[in-house]
Amino acid sequence: MIEPASLAPWLIIIPLAGGLLAFLLPSRSVLIGLSATVANGLLALAITFYSINTIPLEYALGGWPPPAGILLRIDGLTLVMLTMTAITGLAISIYAQGYFPARIGSGNGVSRHGPQQDFFWPLWLMLLAGLNGLFLAGDLFNLYVTLEVTALAAVALTALSGKHTSEVAALRYLLVSLLGSLSYLFGTVLLYRACHVLHLATLGALIVSSPVVWSGLALITVGLLLKTALFPMHFWLPPAHVNALTPVSAILSALVIKASFYLIFRFWGDVFMRILPLGGYSLLGGLGAAAVLWGGIQALRQKRLKMLIAYSTVAQLGYLFIALPIIRHDAGPSSRFALVYLIISHAGAKAAMFLAAGNVFLHFGHDRINELAGVKDALPMTSFALAVAGVSLMGLPPSGGFIGKWLLLTASFASGQWWWGIILIAGSLLAVAYIYRVVRHLFTKAPGPSSGKRQVARTMEASSLFLAVLSLVMGIFAPLVSKLIASDAVSLASLLAGVVP
Amino acid sequence: MTGINFQSGLHILLLSSGAGLPLLFVLFLWWRPCRKTVYALLPLTTLPALLIVLFVPSEVVVEVPWFFMGGRMGIDPIGRAFLFFTALVWCFSTLFGQASLSDDPNRYRFFGYFLVAMAGNFGLILAQDGLGFxxxxxxxxxxxxGLIIHDDTPEALRAGRIYLGLVIIGEVLLFAALLMIAGMAPGLLFSTGQPGTGGALLFVLLFLGFGIKAGALPVHFWLPLAHPVAPTAASAVLSGAMIKAGLLGWLRFYPLGLSNPGDYGEIVIVLGLIAAFYGVVVGLGQREAKTVLAYSSISQMGLMTILTGCAMLTPTYRATIFSVIALYAIHHGLAKSTLFLGTGLLKSSKNQYSQRCWLTAGLIFIALTLAGFPFTSGAMVKTALKNVSGSLAPPWSGILHLLLPLTAVATMVLMVHFFTVMPTGKASSSKRKQWREMLAWGAGLLGVVAGLRLWPEAARFHYGILDSAVLWNGLWPILMGSVIGWLIHRMALRAEKESIFELPPGDIVGVEGYWNQRKIIPWFTSIQQTPPGDTQIFGTPGFISFFSKYQGELGKREKILMRWxxxxxxxxxxxxxxIVLFAFY
Amino acid sequence: MTITTGYIISALLLFGIGMNGLMTCSHQLRKILAVNLMASGVFLILIVTGFGTDGSAIDHVPHAMVLTGIVISVSTTALALTLACRIQQRLNRSADETAEGNDDD
Incomplete structure (x- = not known):
């Protein structure tokens, strides 16, 4: 029987090697890319099922102990994030496998679609390696390195479409990302000066409040907020997500954003929870509430489908931040579970929406919301996927979004923080309104004959539907996820109990 | 020992397949190779539910912790009554739909939605906790x-849109109500028997949230729009079975959530009374048979609403009144669905004189049943209703004693009107198909005749005694109703119209022009106006253009945030x- | 101690100047340079951290971090420069020929 922790490095090695291979052999890049994502998915599932009863696990690469060696750490949250990335990534890869040939085949005299495919697979696999590494990394500095790897690959992917707007958006994304990661690195250095430790768990136990630690944590947090595009620092997100190629938009909003939020959750919900100020939680929650409202209102007024989806991401990110103060005041694991559920169900629903929007764009050549009539007849699976993903975003049962919001709401009322509950409900109403804007057009008849110009492959429609349905029926996986998160909460409680002042 | 284990295992299997089997069938309908076989086997989907009613004892409860935050399934007395007629109505409608849609190109899609709705309907009856419900x-x-918009006509799409809007509003209201209840009753179990602590707000949320499904005033207006446009099998289950889900919701959640349900009992009774007569009056202004039936449903649901209010007023008799409500639901569910099926059959029976005769005879029987003709199930529930009203406190017992016979008169008047607008056969279909449809309808008719007699609790109410007073009590409302109905019909004939006055279906939303002018509909939906032609004009809903008024402003604000x-x-x-927060922590 | 303080102050200054440049300069190249300046500030503090506050043994971990950081900084700068060049080229070209086909997403 293989030790599950020793499988963990392969989660980084497989995509990294696959990325290099795909770069060296462009003619085989699709095959390499697909097999690497499939292998990654199987591996993530295998690790999850083998280590579910033994977490948390640690694995030192090459047997070198920290601080010089690299330590991989697996706990419940890591497993959830890895599995989410693997499954969503696999569906997006299957989509991409149909997407690039469709664009190359459409042949409107532009030769840039071939290179797009050649570069997509290496970059995407690098990104996957970065994400897996980020979720596995057990110390502050490796988190920085993986954060940068992720950001570099993400920026390059954003620029991949080769249009002027996407290049401008990519450069802006890169600069913001650099500001964020430098700020993070600065904070890391300050924390290291204070404690001389990088290993997260040890740091969490050792750390003592002091001005250096305060500024370190403040820099780390704000840097990550910038990278997570929390309102009012979300300005870079809509242009970058909208102007990218469809599979890239899905990757960015479903996975990359979650990477930096994962770090915030790690730090605020776990490692540094002991010393972080209550007011800080309220501040983040308040910004989250503002994001929910602002993003929702902005989504309402957008004219293009992809823009609407991007602003919906801004709004949905708000929910994740609202969960932080509730977690801080909630003794049980149910609010942590709710947050994790919101993360994964948003990943599925948002990726599905972007993929479906890409199908609409490919077929009609535009994504103007007011001219979407007749999508139902031309692309039945796609319109169904949009509707189903919309239901999940609104948070209607039995979607994962419902479970997340429901648990958060009950936790917020139970802990007397009813105002968060009201924001959650208001955000859901806004979501109903902006999703309704899209759906009512989808299911009306086209006034004239269909104006579609390109065929959309069945796999592309099916992969978006798969993700949408997955996020809708997530209730079934709830016990598995809750078991993982509950085991985290136990270790967190011991951490908090050990050193509570 | 093993025998007992085997038996309980069987019970658990039955309980989980009540909603599970229809869902399983949906999956197979999707899978092309076995579609045809599955289509032929469709009526089997109702079998587990019927078996549950017959064989599963009340104390068996299935706990499904793996499913959606944990669920409980079981069957209590009230659930058993509801499942009884719900399963029968779905069974007859499936048989009917299977035949009547057998050459519809979209039949697999239709039955996909049909089975999901069926699973939901069975599941909500079996669910023993609020979240599952x-x-x-x-x-x-x-x-x-999906059932309402099946025909894809402009009317169907419009009805579907209005329905969907109401459903979403209803879901939000119920969600809020559920949250409030969750705060006071952890686990949301129906069986605890402890009253909640909710007040007027919770009552309003629950009344409207479930009232949308139950066709309660003032959120009834989707019903007369949706029932006529849906395929016959769908209108039968909408009016016969699904409408009662709202009623069951009231019965389940009022005791669970409200601290003192009695405070609101009178309001409920008044609303029910208004609905009972309002449905009849507006129904008289309709010219489409299925619309008339839908208004009759609103009126009949009004009577069940009155009973609900009675149960809230007198907690001591609650169990008895609940069983009376169940009887009424069984009676109306079976009768109304069979009426719908028969109306659908009439529409497709061109040039078949003998068949039309049989159909009309059957329909007249059901109509008489609804009005409470002696010896029918209608008479049984009338007797039961009278017993309930007798047990109320003074003002209400008198008022109800006076008004209840009048509702029977009103029902009869509406039924006469229904027969005057009865559809003439417009199309004819193949013999075989019609034969199968007739079979399904005949089974439904048998259900109307025998259904309530088979129900053990019904035996408590003496209905069949050859007593002249009882007979007269049952007969005079019918005679009076027939005469009034006939007079009204005469007046209409003399005015050379189909009905004495004409009202648009969906009364409130029917007069769209009025609401449009007041800019109320456009504020919520995209409909600017519905021209008589096929195309619909879509504009921007008001609440979105409200934002677009500030479009420039919001855009400017957003641009500011983009500056470095x-x-x-x-x-x-x-x-x-x-850092400051840290410093002051 | 004073030397360390001096280094830290100049590192903070570098970070601040870089930050100011990133916010105020409109030219892309200047922005990229400003980010590099910020990175240098952070690296400087890291080196000082390795120097050891009590003057005893030198801590190697910060040095390893600086090396890794520099590698990352080089690659990010390369990517940023490439993007900036492409944007500039595109601007120059579209100044010449305004008819640029905008076919799809």
Whole structure:
């Protein structure tokens, strides 16, 4: 029987090697890319099922102990994030496998679609390696390195479409990302000066409040907020997500954003929870509430489908931040579970929406919301996927979004923080309104004959539907996820109990 | 020992397949190779539910912790009554739909929605906790949208849109109600028997949230729009079975959530009374048979609403009144669905004189049943209703004693009107298909005749005694109703119209022009106006253009946030804020 | 101690100047340079951290971090420069020929 922790490095090695291979052999890049994502998915599932009863696990690469060696750490949250990335990534890869040939085949005299495919697979696999590494990394500095790897690959992917707007958006994304990661690195250095430790768990136990630690944590947090595009620092997100190629938009909003939020959750919900100020939680929650409202209102007024989806991401990110103060005041694991559920169900629903929007764009050549009539007849699976993903975003049962919001709401009322509950409900109403804007057009008849110009492959429609349905029926996986998160909460409680002042 | 284990295992299997089997069938309908076989086997989907009613004892409860935050399934007395007629109605309608849609190109899609709605309907009856009920209720409500818009006509799409809007509003209201209840009753179990602590707000949320499904005033207006446009099999289940899900919701959640349900009992009774007569009056202004039936449903649901109010007023008799409500639901569910099926059959029976005769005879029988003709199930529930009203406190017992016979008169008047607008056969279909449809309808008719007699609790109410007073009590409302109905018909004939006055279907929303002028509909939906032609004009809903009024303003605000300098200031401010918060922690 | 303080102050200054440049300069190249300046500030503090506050043994961990950081900084700068060049080229070209086909997403 293989030790599950020793499988963990392969989660980084497989995509990294696959990325290099795909770069060296462009003619085989699709095959390499697909097999690497499939292998990654199987591996993530295998690790999850083998280590579910033994977490948390640690694995030192090459047997070198920290601080010089690299330590991989697996706990419940890591497993959830890895599995989410693997499954969503696999569906997006299957989509991409149909997407690039469709664009190359459409042949409107532009030769840039071939290179797009050649570069997509290496970059995407690098990104996957970065994400897996980020979720596995057990110390502050490796988190920085993986954060940068992720950001570099993400920026390059954003620029991949080769249009002027996407290049401008990519450069802006890169600069913001650099500001964020430098700020993070600065904070890391300050924390290291204070404690001389990088290993997260040890740091969490050792750390003592002091001005250096305060500024370190403040820099780390704000840097990550910038990278997570929390309102009012979300300005870079809509242009970058909208102007990218469809599979890239899905990757960015479903996975990359979650990477930096994962770090915030790690730090605020776990490692540094002991010393972080209550007011800080309220501040983040308040910004989250503002994001929910602002993003929702902005989504309402957008004219293009992809823009609407991007602003919906801004709004949905708000929910994740609202969960932080509730977690801080909630003794049980149910609010942590709710947050994790919101993360994964948003990943599925948002990726599905972007993929479906890409199908609409490919077929009609535009994504103007007011001219979407007749999508139902031309692309039945796609319109169904949009509707189903919309239901999940609104948070209607039995979607994962419902479970997340429901648990958060009950936790917020139970802990007397009813105002968060009201924001959650208001955000859901806004979501109903902006999703309704899209759906009512989808299911009306086209006034004239269909104006579609390109065929959309069945796999592309099916992969978006798969993700949408997955996020809708997530209730079934709830016990598995809750078991993982509950085991985290136990270790967190011991951490908090050990050193509570 | 093993025998007992085997038996309980069987019970658990039955309970989980009540909603599970229809869902399983949906999956197979999707899978092309076995579609045809599955289509032929469709009526089997109702079998587990019927078996549950017959064989599963009340104390068996299935706990499904792996499913959606944990669920409980079981069958209590009230659930058994509801499942009894619900399963029968779905069974007859499946048989009917299977035949009548057998050459519809979209039949697999239709039955996909049909089965999901069926699973939701069975599931919500079996669910023993609030969240499970809500989940299945939502599943049923959304799937029903697919049934309403099946024909893809402009009317169907319009009805579907209005229905969907109401469903979403209802879901939000119920969600809020559920949250409030969750705060006071952890686990949301129906069986605890402890009253909640909810007040007027919770009552309003529950009344409207479930009232949308139950066709209660003032959220009834989707019903007369949706029932006529849906395929016959769908209108039968909408009016016969699904409408009662709202009623069951009231019965389940009022005791669970409200601290003192009696406070609101009188309001409920008054609303029910208004609905009972309102449905009849507006129904008289309709010219489409299925619309008339839908208004009759609103009126009949009004009577059940009155009973609900009675149960709230007198908690001591609650169990008895609940069983009377169940009887009424069984009676109306079976009768109304069979009426719908028969009307659908009449429409497709051109040039078949003998068949039309049989159909009309059967329909007249059901209509008499609804009005409470002696020896029918209608007479039984009338007797039961009278017993209930007798047990109320003074003002209400008198009022109801006076008004209840009048509702019977009103029902009869509406039924006469229904026969005057009865559809003439417009099309004819193949013999074989019609034969199968007739069979399904005949089974339904048998259900109307025998259904309530088979129900053990019904035996408590003496209905069949050859007593002249009882007979007269049953007969005079019918005679009076027939005469009034006939007079009204004469007046209409003399005025050379189909009905004495004409009202648009869906009364409130029917007069769209009025609401349009007041800019109320456009504020919520995209409909600017519905021209007589096929095309629909879509504009921007008011609440969105409300935002677009500030479009420039919002865009400007958003642009400000895009400036680098602003980002820098925000960045530094946030850093400082956090440090300050640290310092004061 | 004073030397360390001096280094830290100049590192903070570098970070601040870089930050100011990123926010206020409009030219892309300047922005990229400004980010590099910020990175240098952070690296400087890291080196000072390795120097050891009590003057005893030198801590190697910060040095390893600086090396890694520099590698990352080089690659990010390369990517940023490439993007900036492409944007500039595109601007120059579209100044010449304004008819640029905008075919799809």
């Amino acid at each position: 809500y989940l299945f209720f939502a599943m049923m409500s959304f799937a029903a949208y 300098k602003v980002i820098g200031i925000l960045y530094l401010t946030l850093c400082l804020c956090l």
